[in-house]
Amino acid sequence: MNKMRVFIWLIALIGFSACQSKSGQTTEQENVDSLTVAPTEEEKTITGVVGDASMHNFMLVTLEGDTLFVSTMDQEPGDVSGFESGDTVRVDYIEEEEEPGSSTIPTAKKVTVIGKKAESDN
Template structure:
């Protein structure tokens, strides 16, 4: 009988401590989520220059002066910042590389596209 009481007491203590640590973790997570401190983005803004070779609704293809072809995403960006170019235009692209999944190739995300030369589309 004595062993049974000790076992029950031990089970109750473990149960309360388990609930308490989960509660503490949840409280810490909620405090971090509600915190007004905004962390600076770790992504570095980079610049590319090239000619727009192709475009679709949420990305475009840029051909650099070295002949490299780069696909650039415009997903979730304001059209006024990334949509004022046409095929054949020479553009400067301010972008960030966002890591989607480790080990996969990253598609640059355009932050701003500036037309620096109009292309001759009708040759």
């Protein structure tokens, strides 16, 4: 009977230590996976004319004639404001994926006005 108790305690101890090791490995593995999935953010610059603008994004027509929709979500207002429709701007941005494998959206980090739109005389 005494050997049976020792045997049961030994099995319980092994079981608890095995569970503890696995949970530590899972957390460590999840941390490694989240680091490898995170994309590197390379800042880029593009120049164009502001088309339509709203609170959290604006349309930019590039010098090549391409149309981009640029997000200003979660940016400091002083860094991404001060322009209006028709202004020529230089946009420092990063590209972010909405979901892995989907198209990227340029997110403005800084918008610098390099030319104001010409006011027409009435």
